[in-house]
Amino acid sequence: MSESTRVVVVGAGAIGSFYGAILKRAGCHVSVVLRSEYDAVKANGFRIDSPLGDLSYRPDAVYRDGDTPEGEADYVICCVKVLSSIDRGALIKPWVSDNTRVVLIENGIDIEREVADALPNNPIISCLAFIAVSRVAPGEIEHKAFGALTMGSWPEGVSEECRAIAALFEAGGIDVKRSEAVVGERWRKSLWNTPFNPLSVLAGGADTVTLLDTPGGEALARAMMAEVCAVAAADGYPMPEDAIDKNIAGTRKMPAYINSMALDYLNGRPMEIEAILGNVVDIAHRHGVDVPRLETMRVTFAMREVLGDKQA
Structure with a gap:
């Protein structure tokens, strides 16, 4: 020192x-x-x-x-x-x-x-x-x-x-x-980041209250989190059974929060889509885990890029 x-x-x-x-x-x-x-x-x-x-x-x-x-x-x-x-x-x-x-x-x-x-x-x-x-x-x-x-x-x-x-x-x-087991720690952080960060961008930079309170919003977030849990388990890092409930409860206790990826989007900065979302989908493919919602979200970002949205 x-x-x-x-x-x-x-x-x-x-x-x-x-x-x-x-x-x-x-x-x-x-x-x-x-x-x-x-x-x-x-x-x-x-x-x-x-x-x-x-x-x-x-x-x-x-x-x-x-x-x-x-x-x-x-x-x-x-x-x-x-x-x-x-x-x-x-x-x-x-x-x-x-x-x-x-x-x-x-x-x-x-x-x-x-x-x-x-x-x-x-x-x-x-x-x-x-x-x-x-x-x-x-x-x-x-x-x-x-x-x-x-x-x-x-x-x-x-x-x-x-x-x-x-x-x-x-x-x-x-x-x-x-x-x-730092990889396991990354999976625990990804349980929230992988659904919420890209989803907030696709919703135009929406905050957490908007994402969860929109009809069907919480159900969609939970379904995406369940897909992350399935991939993490297949990769050797299973989550606790109450992990999704705790993450949703913690998010609801927060004031309306615009996450870092949404802020990057709103300010026209590059976003870490592949690191946070794409890599999870790739790992799912390696383990044969079906992740239809995460896959759809990733393809949507790829389409945005093709159409010229360089922020994605």
Whole structure:
């Protein structure tokens, strides 16, 4: 837990800059790689307003894509969106040496394999972030709530490298759950994300109250969640029998919530359709599980793309 731990954050948007701040507060040497906003961050660093206090910081180095790294990284943390247009393995590779551990703080299911195939000699640590954070201006981030991480070595276990980075995040002030079966944790998060995120987009950016209170809405969400449960069980990660009821009850307790994919849609940003929906359908095909509603939703997005809706 000192400056001897060198971290490179690839994709320092709202998520990446926040977790970079946490590691900086823990005493790490933190560098960032940016695809945009380089000039603003190079000049002023990050300004982060947070319930945890002032997390503003200047990275120890600021790079553009294609720059040459100075020194070797102990950890490379990838926080870019999981999109078919982004080759994450190629994006990370310049910053990885023989002894670098790769940390993925990203959404979706089965999102590790692409990176592991590109970097077969580097351990993968997979993380799920539970956080409300957004970019409000170049280099300016608003952290509204939460921030906890669930992490584990991929495909299973909790390695010493995983325990070490978890301890650094905790030293920086956030809670970390270490999981021996991080794929199972991804399935549990997918139980909600896979139906609700794409469905909200197909409903024009609808919030959770609209989705559940529209006649037939809750029944449709439950049916889609049941399909996710069936795929997860076939993949070796069965859900508790009350998982759907608990998720629906929890969603109903929330105020009207517009999820991150709906916000991406409403703001014309690329969406992680394949990572969150398409990969579940692909896994269903591998196991021979019938998922007609999820399949229909995926095909609908494909049609939208053919018709020129580039947001999809």
